[in-house]
Amino acid sequence: MRKAIVRLLTSTALALSSAVGIGGAPAVADPWTPAATDIVGVGGHSSAALLNRLSQDYNAFLAGNGDTTSPRLYSWDAVGSSPIVPKSGAAAIARPLGAEAGLRALLNTTSATVDFARVERSPRAYPEDTSANNFVALAKDAVSWAAKGSGHAPANLTSAQLKNIYECTVTNWRQIDPTLPDATIKPRLPFVGSSVRAHFLRTVNQGTDLVPGACVVSRTDQIEDQGTDPWLDDDDVLLPYSVGHYAGQVYRGHASGADAAGPMTIRSINGIAPIDPALGRVSLAFAGTTYGRVVNNVVRRADWDAGDAHAAALKAIFGTQGWICTNAAGAAAIADYGFIPLPKNACGSVSRA
Amino acid sequence: MSRTRARLAATSAAVVLAVTGMSGAAVADAAPAATAATGSAVVTSSTTFLKDQALNGIVVIPLPTADPAYDSTTGITTTFPVTGGSGDLPAYYGDIDLGGGLLFINLFTGKSATFKQLHFSVGNWQITGVPVGGTSPVALLDPAGDSQVSRANGVQTLTSTDLQVDPAGAQYLDTKLKTSFFKGGQSVGSLAINFTPAS
Numbered sequence: 001m002r003k004a005i006v007r008l009l010t011s012t013a014l015a016l017s018s019a020v021g022i023g024g025a026p027a028v029a030d031p032w033t034p035a036a037t038d039i040v041g042v043g044g045h046s047s048a049a050l051l052n053r054l055s056q057d058y059n060a061f062l063a064g065n066g067d068t069t070s071p072r073l074y075s076w077d078a079v080g081s082s083p084i085v086p087k088s089g090a091a092a093i094a095r096p097l098g099a100e101a102g103l104r105a106l107l108n109t110t111s112a113t114v115d116f117a118r119v120e121r122s123p124r125a126y127p128e129d130t131s132a133n134n135f136v137a138l139a140k141d142a143v144s145w146a147a148k149g150s151g152h153a154p155a156n157l158t159s160a161q162l163k164n165i166y167e168c169t170v171t172n173w174r175q176i177d178p179t180l181p182d183a184t185i186k187p188r189l190p191f192v193g194s195s196v197r198a199h200f201l202r203t204v205n206q207g208t209d210l211v212p213g214a215c216v217v218s219r220t221d222q223i224e225d226q227g228t229d230p231w232l233d234d235d236d237v238l239l240p241y242s243v244g245h246y247a248g249q250v251y252r253g254h255a256s257g258a259d260a261a262g263p264m265t266i267r268s269i270n271g272i273a274p275i276d277p278a279l280g281r282v283s284l285a286f287a288g289t290t291y292g293r294v295v296n297n298v299v300r301r302a303d304w305d306a307g308d309a310h311a312a313a314l315k316a317i318f319g320t321q322g323w324i325c326t327n328a329a330g331a332a333a334i335a336d337y338g339f340i341p342l343p344k345n346a347c348g349s350v351s352r353a
Numbered sequence: 354m355s356r357t358r359a360r361l362a363a364t365s366a367a368v369v370l371a372v373t374g375m376s377g378a379a380v381a382d383a384a385p386a387a388t389a390a391t392g393s394a395v396v397t398s399s400t401t402f403l404k405d406q407a408l409n410g411i412v413v414i415p416l417p418t419a420d421p422a423y424d425s426t427t428g429i430t431t432t433f434p435v436t437g438g439s440g441d442l443p444a445y446y447g448d449i450d451l452g453g454g455l456l457f458i459n460l461f462t463g464k465s466a467t468f469k470q471l472h473f474s475v476g477n478w479q480i481t482g483v484p485v486g487g488t489s490p491v492a493l494l495d496p497a498g499d500s501q502v503s504r505a506n507g508v509q510t511l512t513s514t515d516l517q518v519d520p521a522g523a524q525y526l527d528t529k530l531k532t533s534f535f536k537g538g539q540s541v542g543s544l545a546i547n548f549t550p551a552s
Contacts, residue, residue, distance in 0.1 A: 122443035123504070131503075140445060288446050288476055320500065342445060343478035345513075349500035351443045 043102020168213025200240035227264030247338025251280030320348035419453025
């Protein structure tokens with residue numbers, strides 16, 4: 001009880017410091033220092049808010065059952081002060097900004113520091129995607145593109161047009177449609193290591209990573225899925241955007257501070273609308289294209305297969321028979337944040353490179 | 354008693370027919386897809402399920418071009434060849450088209466149901482089939498248990514330690530065969546798919 005009060009006070013203090021915008025403050029939803037045995041994650045931005053919600057709901061579920069001993073679930077935001085001490089007794093690490101940094105943190109530490117990484121893509125032939133990792137499926141998302149609502153971009157672009165824009169062979173809206181304004185297109189990308197960026201460049205190029213042309217501007221500090229950045233407040237800018245995260249921000253009321261769409265609105269690809277407005281989430285039709293992607297929580301395979309209490313805790317949360325995949329609150333949270341819940345038994349299944 | 358023996362004998366005969374692939378109840382397979390996708394879906398029916406279905410007078414017969422085999426330890430293993438599709442297992446979308454069909458017979462009632470145009474719907478995580486005489490697919494089987502997906506050298510694989518009857522399939526079969534044997538979530542065995550998409 002005393003510990004709970006201390007935690008509440010600490011949490012309140014952190015929330016206040018964040019709310020008043022103190023430089024270097026933790027992210028709003030950052031946990032206080034979790035216990036050494038808790039299940040702690042870092043990584044991608046697109047699913048960070050969802051994992052915060054799942055953490056709250058899972059921990060409340062345990063508490064509601066009078067369970068005071070099972071490891072709790074915590075998730076560090078991708079954005080916030082750095083370094084962080086992920087859990088009690090761990091050494092400080094640089095806050096992982098994005099999925100790839102989360103995977104590196106998983107590789108470079110042990111469960112004494114980080115237990116899982118939020119990775120919003122399937123395993124690929126990337127160096128971090130070692131077969132020593134299990135990608136545990138959580139939800140379906142998709143990546144589309146966004147542009148300023150009152151800007152010059154059309155409502156729809158084809159994959160070929162997007163490829164040409166990001167290869168800089170199409171540089172003026174008139175090359176897309178003669179009725180569009182005579183203005184230079186300004187393709188933007190989030191930071192290298194962003195899962196949104198990687199999935200978009202690979203998909204518009206039909207499965208091979210596209211090398212952006214010289215007209216494309218990336219900024220090392222441009223966070224994915226944050227349309228509020230003044231850098232994007234331009235009639236001719238377009239950039240890739242997580243559809244699920246956008247739906248969560250715009251349709252589900254989960255925008256928070258800079259984590260919002262701002263003036264950007266998400267657009268169609270190949271005539272397929274990315275959002276199902278009635279459900280306020282990724283449309284099934286769009287998720288069924290190659291622009292669809294799986295949101296995974298990546299764990300160490302050795303941890304998952306260890307057969308010990310830590311493995312049981314991981315599976316109790318993320319596995320096919322775990323809380324997220326079997327409790328109605330898990331699917332409800334996924335839908336409430338704009339993503340598509342996976343079918344029974346697909347949720348919690350494991351993929352490897 | 355003699356009636357029970359007769360039923361069991363008929364069941365055994367049907368199983369033998371299934372194992373030897375000589376059912377003679379072939380159904381026209383789906384037209385070959387234009388893609389060069391390859392691979393297979395291997396369904397292993399557990400001995401527990403085989404025993405239960407025999408006791409209930411239910412026989413499941415794989416139809417050509419499905420290839421059944423029997424092992425006393427593992428049960429009946431049926432291999433359905435991949436005939437096409439654009440599924441992406443690690444991305445959980447698309448379909449994998451399978452050759453062959455499935456014939457379900459209730460020896461107690463004489464009722465039967467035949468499915469063709471088998472698919473593994475990756476997005477829905479279901480094996481579906483179209484009933485002969487129908488047009489809409491019915492969800493038949495769902496991968497379950499510990500499922501693992503991988504992709505190496507262009508080959509996608511899915512292994513599931515459990516394979517369960519889909520609730521929709523159970524309802525359809527129970528109605529069609531006039532039985533109450535099938536249940537949603539009923540364990541059939543296990544599943545292993547390997548799939549190389551058309552290149």
